[in-house]
Amino acid sequence: MATSKKTKSDAKHGSNGHRWRNGSAQTSKPVANSDLRSYSIPDYRLEHPDLTVRQAIEKGKDGAEHVRYEVEGNLNAPVPPIRDSKYLDKKQCIEIYRYMLLNRKMEIGLENLYKQGKVVGGVYFGLGQEACSCASAYALDKDDWFAPMIRNQGALLVRGFGASDMMMQYMAKADSPTKGRDGTSHFGDIEKRNMVSPISMLGDLIPVLSGVALGARLQGRNIAALTWIGDGGQSTGVTYEGINFAAVQNLGLVLFVESNLWAYSTPSEMQYRVKDLAERAIGYGIPGVIVDGTDACQVYDAARDAVERAHRGEGPTLIEAKMMRMKGHAIHDAAAYVPKPMFEFWKKRDPIARFENYLVKEKKWLTPKENAELISDVERVIEEEREIAVNFPMPTPESAEGGVFCEDGCHEIKPKYSIPKVKKGTGGFKQTEAAVHLK
Numbered sequence: 001m002a003t004s005k006k007t008k009s010d011a012k013h014g015s016n017g018h019r020w021r022n023g024s025a026q027t028s029k030p031v032a033n034s035d036l037r038s039y040s041i042p043d044y045r046l047e048h049p050d051l052t053v054r055q056a057i058e059k060g061k062d063g064a065e066h067v068r069y070e071v072e073g074n075l076n077a078p079v080p081p082i083r084d085s086k087y088l089d090k091k092q093c094i095e096i097y098r099y100m101l102l103n104r105k106m107e108i109g110l111e112n113l114y115k116q117g118k119v120v121g122g123v124y125f126g127l128g129q130e131a132c133s134c135a136s137a138y139a140l141d142k143d144d145w146f147a148p149m150i151r152n153q154g155a156l157l158v159r160g161f162g163a164s165d166m167m168m169q170y171m172a173k174a175d176s177p178t179k180g181r182d183g184t185s186h187f188g189d190i191e192k193r194n195m196v197s198p199i200s201m202l203g204d205l206i207p208v209l210s211g212v213a214l215g216a217r218l219q220g221r222n223i224a225a226l227t228w229i230g231d232g233g234q235s236t237g238v239t240y241e242g243i244n245f246a247a248v249q250n251l252g253l254v255l256f257v258e259s260n261l262w263a264y265s266t267p268s269e270m271q272y273r274v275k276d277l278a279e280r281a282i283g284y285g286i287p288g289v290i291v292d293g294t295d296a297c298q299v300y301d302a303a304r305d306a307v308e309r310a311h312r313g314e315g316p317t318l319i320e321a322k323m324m325r326m327k328g329h330a331i332h333d334a335a336a337y338v339p340k341p342m343f344e345f346w347k348k349r350d351p352i353a354r355f356e357n358y359l360v361k362e363k364k365w366l367t368p369k370e371n372a373e374l375i376s377d378v379e380r381v382i383e384e385e386r387e388i389a390v391n392f393p394m395p396t397p398e399s400a401e402g403g404v405f406c407e408d409g410c411h412e413i414k415p416k417y418s419i420p421k422v423k424k425g426t427g428g429f430k431q432t433e434a435a436v437h438l439k
């Protein structure tokens with residue numbers, strides 16, 4: 001139970017006001033048992049890392065104060081096994097593994113293109129988050145919708161984009177999804193792949209995806225609308241508004257909170273005080289689930305359950321995926337502020353290495369030879385896609401004047417599923433009684 005006593009650990013971690021995430025520094029009056037409510041947040045993880053990051057302030061030789069982060073906890077904990085999926089069979093697991101490899105190798109390719117000076121702007125990576133991006137998107141049905149964030153390039157591969165699309169986009173080539181008008185990930189595909197373009201303002205995709213689910217419902221369909229938000233981005237007001245809207249309207253929003261421990265250089269300890277972000281679901285009145293974001297089977301199962309809830313018209317689900325952002329914010333950020341032992345801890349939990357071990361050694365669903373062939377096939381595909389992308393021309397200067405203003409039918413919005421049904425007689429409004437005034 002909570003206590004008002006100052007504990008030893010409070011004093012020790014006082015430098016940034018951080019206290020352990022168990023509310024131990026709060027005071028509360030005793031409450032009668034009948035007043036207590038209980039909620040449950042299913043936690044699929046087979047491991048609960050107990051690492052804590054704290055801020056330390058040091059004085060340099062020049063007398064100036066420098067901020068640095070330290071990590072505490074059991075850094076030598078054994079790596080947990082992959083949890084068997086309730087749903088995935090051998091073929092599906094291998095397919096997800098292949099997408100994760102494509103995701104990883106495409107991003108290595110992008111990093112190389114950047115270093116060769118071929119990329120216009122920056123490059124973002126989802127290193128360490130491939131299971132979260134790929135296995136969640138894999139759980140969608142064809143008619144479902146999704147909207148990726150910067151770390152979810154793997155989801156685009158799952159939904160049918162080629163690595164060359166992303167490569168051309170970063171190089172601003174003429175045949176890129178935005179025809180060279182954007183150098184990063186701001187593109188969608190509402191025609192074929194049901195993909196809403198990423199919005200840079202963190203959290204804004206959540207109400208948009210809720211709106212997509214509402215639009216589909218007005219056309220007679222309950223669909224799942226999947227998007228992701230970071231552990232930093234979930235602090236925004238629009239996140240609350242979007243989830244709450246989906247909650248009260250019972251819309252099929254499937255929201256992955258990517259708890260990757262950092263938001264730029266801010267550790268999650270300085271973003272929120274709840275122990276787990278899935279607890280926020282209680283406040284919204286919707287189900288919340290915790291998964292190990294480095295375990296593709298757990299990610300898939302939680303996503304699939306949420307997708308099926310959405311299809312049944314039962315409303316949104318918040319899934320917190322715990323993992324670590326294994327690179328800096330983008331290519332310009334060396335992440336020097338991250339304590340090295342944290343990288344070492346999470347490197348041992350590499351989602352691809354663990355899934356490989358699961359498929360080859362534990363399940364024996366792939367022989368070492370088949371695995372080596374699969375990896376070299378992925379490398380061949382990425383190399384071919386890279387060649388296509390690199391050799392494609394840049395847009396012609398004249399093309400800049402096209403696609404700026406609307407031309408006839410240039411972005412006609414048609415109902416995707418059917419014409420919305422509007423009840424007769426709902427066009428006007430009834431004269432109601434005057435408002436009630438309490439005296």
Ligand SMILES: Cc1ncc(C[n+]2csc(CCOP(=O)(O)OP(=O)(O)O)c2C)c(N)n1
Pocket residue numbers: 151200201202229230231232233234236258260262263264325329
């Ligand atoms: C509303 C808003 N505030 C700030 C930013 C600038 N910004 C872009 S990414 C980022 C950090 C995001 O961290 P997190 O949400 O944890 O996602 P991660 O990068 O870890 O995947 C910030 C502050 C923004 N894009 N939108």
Ligand SMILES: [Mg+2]
Pocket residue numbers: 230231232258259260261262263264325
């Ligand atoms: Mg983050």
